[in-house]
Every structure is written in structure tokens, then in C-alpha cells.
Amino acid sequence: MSVLAVGSIAFDSVKTPFGSAREVLGGSAVYFSLAASYFTSVNLVGVIGEDFQESHLQVLRERAIDLQGLETAPGKTFRWSGVYSYDMNERETLETHLNVFADFRPKIPESYRDCRYLFLGNIDPDLQWDILQQVRKPELISLDTMNYWIETKRDSLLRALSAAHLLTLNDGEARQLSEEVNLVKAARKILDLGPRILIIKRGEYGALMFTDSTVFSAPGYPLEVVYDPTGAGDSFAGGLCGYLANLDNVCDSTLRQAIIFGSTMASFCVEAFSVQRLRNLTYDEILERYRQFRRLSHFDDVP
Amino acid sequence: MSVLAVGSIAFDSVKTPFGSAREVLGGSAVYFSLAASYFTSVNLVGVIGEDFQESHLQVLRERAIDLQGLETAPGKTFRWSGVYSYDMNERETLETHLNVFADFRPKIPESYRDCRYLFLGNIDPDLQWDILQQVRKPELISLDTMNYWIETKRDSLLRALSAAHLLTLNDGEARQLSEEVNLVKAARKILDLGPRILIIKRGEYGALMFTDSTVFSAPGYPLEVVYDPTGAGDSFAGGLCGYLANLDNVCDSTLRQAIIFGSTMASFCVEAFSVQRLRNLTYDEILERYRQFRRLSHFDDVP
Numbered sequence: 009m010s011v012l013a014v015g016s017i018a019f020d021s022v023k024t025p026f027g028s029a030r031e032v033l034g035g036s037a038v039y040f041s042l043a044a045s046y047f048t049s050v051n052l053v054g055v056i057g058e059d060f061q062e063s064h065l066q067v068l069r070e071r072a073i074d075l076q077g078l079e080t081a082p083g084k085t086f087r088w089s090g091v092y093s094y095d096m097n098e099r100e101t102l103e104t105h106l107n108v109f110a111d112f113r114p115k116i117p118e119s120y121r122d123c124r125y126l127f128l129g130n131i132d133p134d135l136q137w138d139i140l141q142q143v144r145k146p147e148l149i150s151l152d153t154m155n156y157w158i159e160t161k162r163d164s165l166l167r168a169l170s171a172a173h174l175l176t177l178n179d180g181e182a183r184q185l186s187e188e189v190n191l192v193k194a195a196r197k198i199l200d201l202g203p204r205i206l207i208i209k210r211g212e213y214g215a216l217m218f219t220d221s222t223v224f225s226a227p228g229y230p231l232e233v234v235y236d237p238t239g240a241g242d243s244f245a246g247g248l249c250g251y252l253a254n255l256d257n258v259c260d261s262t263l264r265q266a267i268i269f270g271s272t273m274a275s276f277c278v279e280a281f282s283v284q285r286l287r288n289l290t291y292d293e294i295l296e297r298y299r300q301f302r303r304l305s306h307f308d309d310v311p
Numbered sequence: 312m313s314v315l316a317v318g319s320i321a322f323d324s325v326k327t328p329f330g331s332a333r334e335v336l337g338g339s340a341v342y343f344s345l346a347a348s349y350f351t352s353v354n355l356v357g358v359i360g361e362d363f364q365e366s367h368l369q370v371l372r373e374r375a376i377d378l379q380g381l382e383t384a385p386g387k388t389f390r391w392s393g394v395y396s397y398d399m400n401e402r403e404t405l406e407t408h409l410n411v412f413a414d415f416r417p418k419i420p421e422s423y424r425d426c427r428y429l430f431l432g433n434i435d436p437d438l439q440w441d442i443l444q445q446v447r448k449p450e451l452i453s454l455d456t457m458n459y460w461i462e463t464k465r466d467s468l469l470r471a472l473s474a475a476h477l478l479t480l481n482d483g484e485a486r487q488l489s490e491e492v493n494l495v496k497a498a499r500k501i502l503d504l505g506p507r508i509l510i511i512k513r514g515e516y517g518a519l520m521f522t523d524s525t526v527f528s529a530p531g532y533p534l535e536v537v538y539d540p541t542g543a544g545d546s547f548a549g550g551l552c553g554y555l556a557n558l559d560n561v562c563d564s565t566l567r568q569a570i571i572f573g574s575t576m577a578s579f580c581v582e583a584f585s586v587q588r589l590r591n592l593t594y595d596e597i598l599e600r601y602r603q604f605r606r607l608s609h610f611d612d613v614p
Contacts, residue, residue: 095492189398191515192535212494213516216533225530225607230519232495264610298613304528305608307567310601 009147010049010074011253013040014114014139015129015242017054017078021089021103022281024096026235032282033064035086036129036152039239042286043246043273044127045071046294048254051120053077053139057085057108067287077117081108096234097211116142125253127245128172130154133164140171148258150174150249151203152241158184170202176245178209191216192223205263207248209241215267222260226267227305229275229297236281240274243286247273272297312450313352313377314556315423316343317442318432318545319412320357320381324392325584327399329538335585336367338389339432339455342542345589346549346576347430348374349597351557354423356380356442360388360411370590380420384411399537400514419445428556430548431475433457436467443474451561453477453552454506455544461487473505479548481512494519495526508566510551512544518570525563529570530608532578532600539584543577546589550576575600 015037021030037054044050051074056064058080068075086109089102114135124147128136136151151172157165158181165185169175175198179191185201186194191208195218198206208216214228248270255262272294276285318340324333340357347353354377359367361383371378389412392405417438427450431439439454454475460468461484468488472478478501482494488504489497494511498521501509511519517531551573558565575597579588 190535190537192533210516213513214528214530223533223607224610225517225533226610227517227528227530227608230495230526230528232493234493261611265613268610295613302610302612304526305530305610307527307529307571307605307608308564309605310568310598 009124009253009256010051011044011125011127011249012051012053012116012120012123012143013037013044013127013129013246014053014116015040015127015131016086016109017056017060018086018088020238020282021087022236022238023091024236025092025094026233027281029236029281031087033067034088034239034282036131036242038068038283039242039277039286040127040129040246040249041068041073042071042283043243043277044250044253045073046273046289046291047247047250047269050074050250051077051123053114053116053120055079055081055108055112057081057083060085067283070287077115077120079112079115081111083108090238092237096237099237114139124148124256125249126150127249128152128168129242130157133157133161133168136168137164137171140168147256148173148249148252150176150245152176152245153181155181155184166201172203174205174207175203176207176209176241178211178241182206182208207267209244211237211240215244215271217263217267219260219263224264224267226264226271227301229271229301229304231275231278234278237278239283240277243277244270244274246270268298268301269294271301312427312556312559313354314347314428314430314552315354315356315419315426315446316340316347316430316432316549317356317417317419318343318430318434319389320359320363321389321391323541323585324390325539325541326394327539328395328397329536330584332539332584334390336370337391337542337585339434339545341371341586342545342580342589343430343432343549343552344371344376345374345586346546346580347553347556348376349576349592349594350550350553350572353377353553354380354426356417356419356423358382358384358411358415360384360386363388370586373590380418380423382415382418384414386411393541395540399540402540417442427451427559428552429453430552431455431471432545433460436460436464436471439471440467440474443471450559451476451552451555453479453548455479455548456484458484458487469504475506477508477510478506479510479512479544481514481544485509485511510570512547514540514543518547518574520566520570522563522566527567527570529567529574530604532574532604532607534578534581537581540581542586543580546580547573547577549573571601571604572597574604
């Protein structure tokens, strides 16, 4: 099965302790699509400005991402700039210029409306809801969001959440959304809001999955150098949803594997600026890192 | 094999968001010994004041801890008081009264000097070194320390470390000791200082083990209520060393299991104030939680 991704397409300017990059390709839909493209075919819906160049499109086309849903609007492409602290766990947004993204009203092409796997990137929850009205009966709706929407559009977010199956958040956002400090209690409250699967992303500490019946803890991959954490969360979602869509089977066992594939793609993503590392991977490299995650977390049972 | 534990014996006064406890039994040697006692026999070396009561000794005796190395000195037992922040990851020390601990010069009884498994709790690294001169040829010397000693007695600590096999630290301490932000690089630097096994404790995020040839990531156990984190690190070390001493076999596979047993004991420790939860566990409860750790972190290989 293919996966449909809706989200931002951006030019990011990023500064980290290891260097900087100016106006490089980014955005949730871009990171997601590239990561997912190693597992299944990807349909992308997003908006670009007139400054988006053929070379940028080429990055997506090289990974065979379907761009039928890509809209070009008059004006400039969305721009974001930020700087990361030395420990890479905190980032400060310097500037956000929505540009063409400000008036983005996603239109799902007719041929995408029967999609069984849908990823709603971190955009205005009213737009997420609007997209949900355009698709027919997805098997798995994954939704991402952020502190800004929790603060400013809680009701809209709760409406979108009521229709979603899988939610990805970081720990701070999970605490903020649930108004609960303890993560286990926070998870239970969030599962009551609609999604049947909650995945809490914890950066270098890995990820936690909560469902009604199980908890899964995925390790973080201990990397010697993290060049640029931008896009890690969307690459995680891309590996996760791409793997599930390809199998077309969502159960406890495949979700756990999918989270490790998501973690694998995130670990590659942060090894270079922008989407560089996600352009030329081989499936063997991905499998090898998946197996490293196994070695990293394996321990024997006791007799 | 038995394990020899040297460390503090204290009365702790603790305040957490869930309650408080005044002058309750604590200290690194106490938490360690109780946790280790579920796996092997424990010999304890420490000092108490004249205010230490029969009921406190009883807690240790009930777990068959050998108290031949327990010294009673004129004056009061070591006292510590602290308060935990709402997220339980930070604590502030309010008061430390060393009392009899100020002049503590550990004397290892002759019958303990052939110990094969030794735990040096978080005490002055000069005392740790002094203890190392008294024992003959331990198979595994585990050492714990803290930011205070890294700051104020770095040279003494480095001397003790040069003779230790296994070091436990938290992430902040690992970064401080190595003067390196990235944990993988920090670990490599620390392994060059002497220990062949480094375990980085990350509280609710679990633990990481580094050796020359392997990395192991142990999950944190997602607990719904953490009443009191005091002693979690020493309980972790107790489960870890107790399990290894009982097997008398230190290899990659047993170290990984030992870390999970350590995590198991730490997860019990924080469920109640003081040592309450470590007094009356059954080995079946411990095994059951070990298996929960397996379910928590298991994922299948890919075909």
C-alpha cells in the first residue's frame, strides 16, 4: 500500500554547534516522504512557492515520490530558521515566514482519496480536519502536532485527534496536552481522546509506544555526532508509516518493528544537514542499522 | 559468591510531590545491600552513630545482611535532607550532616578481604582507594561517585577509577568527568581511565552500558507513580552486582541481564519512601518485573 503525506515543504536555515546551513530543503512532508520512500510508494500533498527549483523537485523525484498533489502558489516557499543548543535537545526558532503556506488549503487529488495510510504532518489542526473530510476510509491515520497548536488551537486539535488512529508527540507535548506530569498517566488520558496508538518521541532517549494493551520502549541510537536534529521526528514518522503501509498490517508486533524502522530513519536523518542523508541510503544500510538496534537492546531471558 | 558493599548509612529526610518522610533509613550501602540481598549474600561495611536503633538493624538482619563490618562510632548517624521537583528528575539538597561519617575510615574485616565482588558506594575517592588497598583480588570492583567528587577531588577519583572495573554515573556526571557533551565520546574517554564497563544511569530513561566491544541500552520502567527516587541508583547497583556475584560470571550476556535486574530493583525502590519496598519483595515478583522489561523492549527481527 502507498502512503499519503500532507505537511509543510520548507527552506530551513539551521545553526548547530557543528555548522550551519542556509535555505536548505526541509519541511515535515519532505522529511516524511523521503524516509517513507524506502519502504513504500509515497504520495505527497503540499505547497511550494515560485522560488522552488527544479533541483529541489529532483530530490523528491529521485525517490519516486508522487507529486500529483504538489501545488505551486504565487509567492515564496515557507521558510524557517532556528538554532540548536550545544546538547542538541533544545532549539530556538529565530524566524518563521509562512509565505505560501499561510493560505495553504490542502486539496487531496481524487486518485489519493482512497488512501489506506495517511500522515498528517504538523500543520494547523483545522487543516488536518479538513483533509480528513476529503479522504474516504484510511486504515491508519497518523497525526503529528506541536506545542503551538496545543496552546492556541486546543479545540481544533481535539477534533482532529478524535478521528486519528496514531498520534506522535514529544514528552513535553504529551504532558502539555494531557495536563499530567507522569507520562504513563498522560498516555492514558491521551488515548481517551481518540487515537488508539500514542508514540512519545524522546529524542536521544528513544520512543515509547502506548496502546490500550501494551507499552513498548524503543532505545535511542547512540550516535557519536549529531549534525542537525531538524526533521528527525518526521523521518521517524516516515519510517514508521512507510513500513506499516508496505506490510498493510498494523498489530503490536509490526508497530514495534515500525517504531524501530522509524528510529532508524531518524538516526540517519540527524547525521547530516537537511535531507542529505535520506537521499542515497540503501535498504541494506537500513536493515543493518535495524539489526544494530536489536543488538543494542537485546537481553536474554532468565532460566 | 557474596558481595561486599562499602558506603553510607544514613537517616534521610525527603520531600517529594507525593509526600514526605523524616529521618528514615537510607544511605548508599543500605539501599545497595537490601537490593543485592535478593540475589546473593551481602557483607556490609559502614558506620552508624549511637542513635541507630535496633529496629534499623533489624531491617538489615531480616535480609540476612552480614553486619560484621558495621562500626558504631560516638555521635550521630549521617543525615541528609532533600526535596524533589515535580518531575522528579531534579533534586535539591537541603542539608547534609556528616556526623560520624566525617571520620569514617573503612576497615575491612579480615574475613571479607578475599571478596570477589566489591561495591564502593559514593564516598570520598580517597576512602575508596584506601579500601582497594585492603582487599586482595576482587573479580569485579564496582564504583559509584557523584558530581561533588568530580569537582573537588578529581585526582583522587582518577586514582580510584584506575583500579575499578565497573563505573556507574548519571549522564551529567559522565559529561562532567569526560568534559565531553556527546555521550558516546564521553563513554570512550571514561573507558580509557580504567574501568572496562561504564554504566550511565538515566533515571526514567533507563541506562546505557558501554564496553570496548558493545553498547547496551536498557529501558526505563514506565511507572505510574514515583513516590521517592532516593536510593534508586544504589538499588540499581545492588541488583546489578548481586546478580553478577551470584552467577560469578561477568560477560556481555550476564551484564545485560544484570542491568535489567538492577533496573528492576530501582523500579521497586522508587515505589515507596525509604527502603520500604525493598524489605519484603519475593523473588517471583522480581522475576515477573524482569519479564515485564522483556515485554517492554522486545521487537522481532525482520525476515
